[in-house]
Amino acid sequence: MRLIRLIAGLLLLGLSAGCGNDNQGETDQDSPVAQGRKLFMANGCNVCHGPEGQGDGPVARSLNPKPRDFAELSAYKRGPGLEQLEETIEKGLTTGQGIMPAFPNIAPEDRHRVALFIQSLQSK
């Protein structure tokens, strides 16, 4: 019960924060891409992928296959599209040796934000 109340409280908080933003106009900090970047860091993606997704995180060196530069559209195994990115985040990538972990614990709307952040790094 407590947990449910807490979640409801957080949702309300989120809603009221959302209303506040309407009045002030969206700042860069609140954009879905900026939120995606925060989630990318908070979930430790940067440890392997690097802060700008160039495949140069501190752990990348010891991985095989290594994470690739997100800017490189031809380097994606599952694909660079929004839905494909969301699926990779949810299920990981097990085509190779399964080193890209699955993140089923990240909520679907947050996976969407992270995917938007990754797309913002792709070369147009």
Ligand code: HEC
């Ligand atoms: C333990 C290191 C590690 C972490 C942490 C990690 N990744 Fe990866 N990721 C990899 C590796 C290695 C690959 C390449 C796997 C392959 O080629 O089979 C990869 C591949 C990817 C790809 C490319 C998929 C494709 O189509 O080729 C995406 C997108 C991705 N990761 C997103 C993320 C996101 C978002 C997070 C955080 C929620 C994350 N990764 C966390 C190691 C990691």
